[in-house]
Amino acid sequence: MTKQNIFEPGKNCWQETQACYSTPLIDCANYYRALHSSICKAEKQIIIVGWDIDSRIRLLHGEEEEQSEAPSRIGDLIRWKAEQNPDLKIYLLRWDSSFAFFDQREMWALEVWQDKTPENVQAILDDSIPMGGSQHQKIVVIDNEVVFSGGMDVALHRWDTREHKIDEPGRNGPDGEYGPFHDVQIVSSGPLVKHFAELAHWRWNRIADNPIESIGFPDTDTDDLPGCWPDGVKPCFTNADCAIARTIPEMEDTELVQEVRHMLINLIGQAEKFIYIENQFATREEIAYAINKRMKECPDLHVVIVSSYDPKGLFESEAYWASRITFKNIIEKDIDDGRVMMTYSSIRDQQGRMAYKRVHSKVMTIDNQYLVIGSSNLSNRSMTLDTEVDLVFHGSTEENQRCIEFVRNDLLAEHTGRETDQMQDLINSDAPVTAIMEGQLAHGYVLTEIDDSEFTTASETNVFRSISDPEEPLGPAIPDFHGKFSAITNPRRRTIMISLGVIILALIAGALILISNTVPWLDGDRIQAFLEESRGTYFALPTVLLVYLVGGLLFFPVTVLSLAVAAIFGPIWGPLYGIMGALLSAGTTFLLGKLLGNAGLRKLGGPKVEAVDEKLKKSGIIGVAAIRMLPVAPFSLVNLVAGISSITLVQFLIGTFLGMAPQMVAKGLVGDSIMQIFRNPSAETVTYLVGGLVFWLAMIIGSQKAAKMYQAKKEEAKEESEECIA
Structure with missing residues (x-):
């Protein structure tokens, strides 16, 4: 013992x-x-x-x-x-x-x-x-x-x-x-x-x-x-x-x-x-x-x-x-x-x-x-x-x-x-x-x-030690309503995440404001004038593609671009050029989102983003097409989020084409009608404009119903399959 x-x-x-x-x-x-x-x-x-x-x-x-x-x-x-x-x-x-x-x-x-x-x-x-x-x-x-x-x-x-x-x-x-x-x-x-x-x-x-x-x-x-x-x-x-x-x-x-x-x-x-x-x-x-x-x-x-x-x-x-x-x-x-x-x-x-x-x-x-x-x-x-x-x-x-x-x-x-x-x-x-x-x-x-x-030398006064290996809390004690003093706690993870998000959004917003104030040509009138100069030349298509590419990177509204292109190039070439430009812009910002996702944004997004990602993967091309048909978020933002997700580039581009092509036709009618009203105002041109707007609205409502019907049938087929397996 x-x-x-x-x-x-x-x-x-x-x-x-x-x-x-x-x-x-x-x-x-x-x-x-x-x-x-x-x-x-x-x-x-x-x-x-x-x-x-x-x-x-x-x-x-x-x-x-x-x-x-x-x-x-x-x-x-x-x-x-x-x-x-x-x-x-x-x-x-x-x-x-x-x-x-x-x-x-x-x-x-x-x-x-x-x-x-x-x-x-x-x-x-x-x-x-x-x-x-x-x-x-x-x-x-x-x-x-x-x-x-x-x-x-x-x-x-x-x-x-x-x-x-x-x-x-x-x-x-x-x-x-x-x-x-x-x-x-x-x-x-x-x-x-x-x-x-x-x-x-x-x-x-x-x-x-x-x-x-x-x-x-x-x-x-x-x-x-x-x-x-x-x-x-x-x-x-x-x-x-x-x-x-x-x-x-x-x-x-x-x-x-x-x-x-x-x-x-x-x-x-x-x-x-x-x-x-x-x-x-x-x-x-x-x-x-x-x-x-x-x-x-x-x-x-x-x-x-x-x-x-x-x-x-x-x-x-x-x-x-x-x-x-x-x-x-x-x-x-x-x-x-x-x-x-x-x-x-x-x-x-x-x-x-x-x-x-x-x-x-x-x-x-x-x-x-x-x-x-x-x-x-x-x-x-x-x-x-x-x-x-x-x-x-x-x-x-x-x-x-x-x-x-x-x-x-x-x-x-x-x-x-x-x-x-x-x-x-x-x-x-x-x-x-x-x-x-x-x-x-x-x-x-x-x-x-x-x-x-x-690796280092001993030091009597060491700021790193005071932060990493302290004996006392880093923050001072503060009194409560009863006069009792308590130490400040570490900031909550949620607080840090929200603060980081606010800072990132503020930086992005500040950058966009700075660009909009310092780049004189970044407005609808100047872009339209720039496009008009290329009409009838060999540089028409490259100019449209360049405008869509730059506009997408700077989050310029794609609807404004599409209407401008249709107004300048007409109801046939306007939608054709527009869809090509939109696909180029979508693919570029998609790849940018992929890079950002791999750099950590996917992790930052957490399980909520994972849930959206899972739904996007399951719906695939149809899901992308449905999103494109519904104006629920800015064009470039959708591209970035899709890039961060797990959907492939090919699926994304096909879905984008299927979702945007009908809209481009509708926008072509609207854009061309607006241009004709300016050039030759008449009852006929006004009728074209109204018809184009109605067709555009009908495409949005129809796409919503079609997407819902497709999803319902898909879920019904899945349930029947599971019942058969059981």
Whole structure:
């Protein structure tokens, strides 16, 4: 047996509890597989709280995905499970993220879940975090039987296997390929599940209109694994004493909670022989000072820290890598060489190809006495501003001490290319850090000492750090009607999207106004004069085509152009030239829309645009023709939207021709009649004009009815086909 644990609820932890069974899940392939299994087994309730919940992420890969009866993508899996069991309640809470993470997130996440899942699936975005902070807790509770917690989200650029191959086809997300990625989650059952469920309920109920339904908790006085325990996962810890530590920023309805910060400092103060840490970031100077202090108190204490190497962008480099230089200097100050090492894990294969493992995990072991697996980085924001939750195990039995040792040794073996059973002898040696760093095999993963001076320099005053790794909210506290001060929250995603839309529309409108005021020939009279000069010449058709092309790009009304062309070139050549010009203009702006869609407008449009796109694809040529017959939107705008959609250029042009040709004939009659009235006003020319207008109106009304009749017949045929199949 070992000494009493250091858990102090209300100070360094929220709850002191117990896990009947717990098993670390190292790297996302293992976590996603386990999560898929437990979701498939759920019968009553699923609660997912995360930094992100991306509906596009595949939980299974390869043969597992092919052989699974349940869908692999989590969005499809949740929908499938909810439809399969209408009594199952599913709650999804995701951070309503800041503008900084737009490129890493599903653009219309809330609408995707709302539009594509049944009513027993509820999704909300948490926008209550103070400005600069994030919702960083990662919790999944299933049937109140099992809980997943740790550093992993169902998000972009997470999935990888423990081999972390240089070439891995599975590491290919919706926005492209990414490199080796390492993370750690843990699945648990027993009394601790009740506390994680309570935390998840609190997160949901404080911002949602409808509270989470209570379903009760199973009996934990049994040796059987719970029904939702994932297949293929063997328990590591059994009957383990543990504690739950949180970080919660001060918000309108909460006081500041810094249990994680106090827990880590207290744990470091217990270390005697070996501290192992792997963490995405290492910037919190308080943690560095605590490690340095403990190493001076215990001459036999050695420390290995594993983190990432190459920074992702300027903010990460200057906010975290620059601060990590200071962190490293503090730890090593007045400590003998070879006792502490900050490292990264990388591989160079026999062909000379290099890969750096991206470390996202948040793990700490203190000898064989304590194991931390959580969501907290060793950063300022994780100690004070973000919401975090860590699970801390105490090695209160020899069995659980061996489990702590195994987890640590297994992780170190992965990072150094060794076997797990080799690591304990290295750690038991007189110089464990040196033993670990030496003798690593070539062409496998190896640990290398970090030198962040390759990327940046330490700085006392760092504006990037103050923005990316703050201790306090970026905005000031403001009073409410009762005089209570509350921190400003991050702007809501919807607010940001609406603001961006307004800005884009304002820029477009400003550009059009500028063009109209600075281009003297952009009016109906000048265009008509320009066309008249080409009448009767070889340049007539090219002139018409040029006018339609330029007019389409500048959103000039196509009806005005068509009437002008008909008035100048007559009822025969006018419609012919007009339809050719309209097709050229439509095709050009369609291709422009295609380029814009590929550049991100399709993603910006969200599921509502997808729904319109789906209808357009189903109706095809007839749908385009119907739109062309009805003056529901500007000609060029329809072209751009069609380009953003999935309809083909050929379908679009054929539909445009079928929809516009009758109109062009009608406009030809009207335009020619107007010209004849000016040249030779008489009862006959007025009659032609009135007849042309009536024919034009009849074409619009007739096309509406024809489109509706066609659509009705199409739906009727579809229903009959489905009945026959049934």
